[in-house]
Amino acid sequence: MxxxxxxxxxxxxxxxxxxxxxxxxxxxxxxxxxxxxxxxxxxxxxxxxxxxxxxxxxxxxEDLDELTLLVGQRTMARLDAALGRVEGRGGSGDVGAQLIAWARAYAGFAAEHHELWRALFEFRMARPRDFPEWFAAAQTRVFERLEATLAPLVPALDAAQLRARARALFAAVHGIVALGIEGKLVALPAEAIDAELVAFVETYVAGLRKIGAAP
Amino acid sequence: MxxxxxxxxxxxxxxxxxxxxxxxxxxxxxxxxxxxxxxxxxxxxxxxxxxxxxxxxxxxxEDLDELTLLVGQRTMARLDAALGRVEGRGGSGDVGAQLIAWARAYAGFAAEHHELWRALFEFRMARPRDFPEWFAAAQTRVFERLEATLAPLVPALDAAQLRARARALFAAVHGIVALGIEGKLVALPAEAIDAELVAFVETYVAGLRKIGAAP
The missing domain is CATH 1.10.10 (Arc Repressor Mutant, subunit A)
Known part of the structure; x- marks a missing residue:
């Protein structure tokens, strides 16, 4: 033992x-x-x-890595709850409005819990190894929400493709939110972020609809 | 004096x-x-x-902050050169192909100069203050390339809107690239990143075209 x-x-x-x-x-x-x-x-x-x-x-x-992951697990559970609170906003039929609500909730969470949110992305394990299962599970829950919202717009994708597409969309929205909050290489005034998020999601959704409608 | x-x-x-x-x-x-x-x-x-x-x-x-910014300036000049090398790829008329070449060049740079690239985004000044002008100028050069490529697709935007739109697109692409390389909260296998980058840019460009064509 x-x-x-x-x-x-x-x-x-x-x-x-x-x-x-x-x-x-x-x-x-x-x-x-x-x-x-x-x-x-x-x-x-x-x-x-x-x-x-x-x-x-x-x-x-075990070590400070495990402790940081335990904090990360709590942060992701809070993020998951914050994203869950706006689910169904804009009517269940309007995926564009739902994705905008999702992106705004994400931006709001990042602003409110700035350091905890930032730590999720900056953390590097002192002893690199695979994430424990309980941490991976907390990640997966956050992505599953976005997969469910996105699914009606990409009916041709299989489950693995949908998973990758939802994570890429998550990353894109994350990138735009981070640029407003961090002001590092990619500087954009924080007050411009909301307008850019909305324009971005509208453009992306219009693109999905156009590609989906193509012969 | x-x-x-x-x-x-x-x-x-x-x-x-x-x-x-x-x-x-x-x-x-x-x-x-x-x-x-x-x-x-x-x-x-x-x-x-x-x-x-x-x-x-x-x-x-002056301090280690200034030293880090001097390194950042060099990294951005290299990035600018790497992005410049693919300019005009895919024919000057095909903005979609140009943006895909741009995104792939960005992903390639991030993989090749991982730590230097990462430092641009993780750096926090010990004594927070505005970036020096020479650093801001190096940033601006990187964005101006993307603005010039994007401009034909968004003719209705004024200069300030184009600037914000290009930075948001930069941030979105950055987010997708970072997710493959870092494997933190947003985990996606590195080998899936190229396909996701291409799908993302194609979707975004299709959306811009659709919205531009709308009455």
């Missing part, structure tokens, strides 16, 4: 206390990232915040 | 030596970022690489 299984098999009050400490640690990490981004994630500060010893952190999580 | 002007007014061999040191420092910073990303930019290592004392760095550049 390896160490992970051993931890999982713990039960009773001992396990409850560990879970409690672990949740407190994730909440501390989330607060640190929300305040100062990924550079604010320092083991010593986290230990103080969670009320555990420095060494005890590594009994609660 | 302030300190900056004083430095600028230096001339003769003294100035020549300073320029030489400064260029060596920028080359060292570029090599460091290319090898290990922004976290690899450490003053002590840079001083050793450039053969100057630690304190002398701050006679050559």
């Amino acid at each position: 390896n160490n992970v299984q051993e931890k999982k098999s713990r039960s009773g009050p001992r396990r409850g206390l560990r879970e409690e400490h672990r949740e407190r640690l994730v909440a501390c990490a989330e607060a640190a990232i929300a305040a100062g981004g990924l550079p604010a994630l320092r083991a010593r500060d986290l230990a103080a915040c969670a009320g555990v010893s420095l060494g005890a952190i590594y009994n609660l999580v | 302030n300190n900056v002007q004083e430095k600028k007014s230096r001339s003769g061999p003294r100035r020549g030596l300073r320029e030489e040191h400064r260029e060596r420092l920028v080359a060292c910073a570029e090599a460091a970022i290319a090898a290990g990303g922004l976290p690899a930019l450490r003053a002590r290592d840079l001083a050793a690489c450039a053969g100057v004392s630690l304190g002398a760095i701050y006679n050559l550049v």
